[in-house]
Amino acid sequence: MTTVSEESRTQGADTRAKLADVAERAGVSISTVSKVLNGRAGVSVDTRERVTGILHDEQYNRRGGAQPPSLLLELVCHALDSPWMVEVVVGVERVARENGMSLVVTGMKDRRPGEGWIEGVLQRRPTGVIFVITDIPKANQHQLRSHGIPFVIVDPEGDPAQDVPAIGSANWMGGFLATRHLIELGHTRIATLGGPVHFLAATARLSGYRAALAGAGLTEPHGYSPRGEFSHEAGAAAARVLLMRDDPPTALFAASDMQALGAYEAARELGLRVPDDVSVVGYDDLQVAQWAGPPLTTVRQPLTEMAEEATRLVLRLRAEPQLKSTRLELATSLVVRHSTAAPTAGRA
Incomplete structure (x- = not known):
């Protein structure tokens, strides 16, 4: 016959009491709270969020204390x-x-x-x-x-x-360093291939680029900062449009190395040489940056x-x-x- 110690009975009772308190506050059943605790399906997103919020507020611990984590x-x-x-x-x-x-x-x-x-x-x-x-x-x-x-x-x-x-x-500083390098080389028409609009890092890099231009007394022509995915395809498409303008940039700062390599492809298609006709700076310092032809100047993100x-x-x-x-x-x-x-x- 299986026996249950008084301590186990007490722990079980305490747990049920806590579950009942959480269920009452959330306006759901005890079984629903149990499902949320154990990560089981069958609970709506709104209910799951409400219950987990209450569990967090109550700093709920399971019966017998928290289970030890896996290694x-x-x-x-x-x-x-x-x-x-x-x-x-x-x-x-x-x-x-x-x-x-x-x-x-x-x-x-x-x-x-x-x-x-x-x-x-x-x-x-x-x-x-x-x-x-x-x-x-x-x-x-x-x-x-x-x-x-x-x-x-x-x-x-x-x-x-x-x-x-x-x-x-330090994304802002990375954008600033890349742009200042191009300015120090003598470039005045510098465009940027920006990252996705909803990415905080991409916005910070764009802000650093603009701060470097402003610090040098340079203006950013309209359309010189297109934004897209951190991808080779997006970089090639944006660079192609920029380099075919009547006032093409002499330098490009790309918000990622993959975009920079896309800019290489666009330059080759248009019969332009890097860096003779257009300078390119990337961002990330991926291993592939060293193997590009020519090797890519880039901002190292650790x-x-x-x-x-x-x-x-x-x-x-x-x-x-x-x-x-x-x-x-x-x-x-x-x-x-x-x-x-x-x-x-x-x-x-």
Whole structure:
């Protein structure tokens, strides 16, 4: 015959009482609260968000205390096959290995986790979750917090709330350094291939570009700052339009290396040489930048270091849940190679 200790009975009663309190506040049944706690389906998005918010407010702990985490880190990212993301994965994996942990990588079709993702995470009980350039629904944030799973965002897409830990880089300074380099070479017609409008990093790089122009007393002609995806295709399309203008730029600052390589392609199609006819500066300093012809001058964004710092931070948050300093911005720097030169007399 199975016996139940008095302590177990008491813990079970306390848990039911807490579940009942949460259910009453949320206006739902105890079974609905249980589904939310365990990441099960069958609960509407609005109800799930309401319940997880209350669980977070109440700092609810499950029966017998919180379950111990797995020796596992979870990385959630978009465009897993991109050179940019490869450098991030390398950084996360390095710190995970140093700490004797395994890594689960979840690729997303878009920049928002799918409906079923959170259920898998709650079942795996990772030590922490690292998001890369993504938008985390508030309901998912509440669920992770209510289960004691810390998370950090690398290079956040927008401007996250102050209580959301994030690791970024000095994007404004990167845009400023790239543009000032071109100005110092003697360029006065400098265009930029900007990143997506909704990306905070892209907007900061554009602002740095404009600040450098203003500081040198230069104006930005209308249409000199088109914005698009951080992709080769977007860079080629935007550069093609700019270089076919009646007043074409003599230099291009691209908000990503992939856009810069697209600009190389557009220049070749138009019979222009880099840097003789048009100088090009990229952003990121991916490995491919060194292999381009000519090697690409670019702004180094310390992607691997950003990923390493994010991983260390999520481990600290697990050990120190009340940690206050959860924002970090790493420095960017200019790497000068062979894709930039003074403008030729005819084009200047």
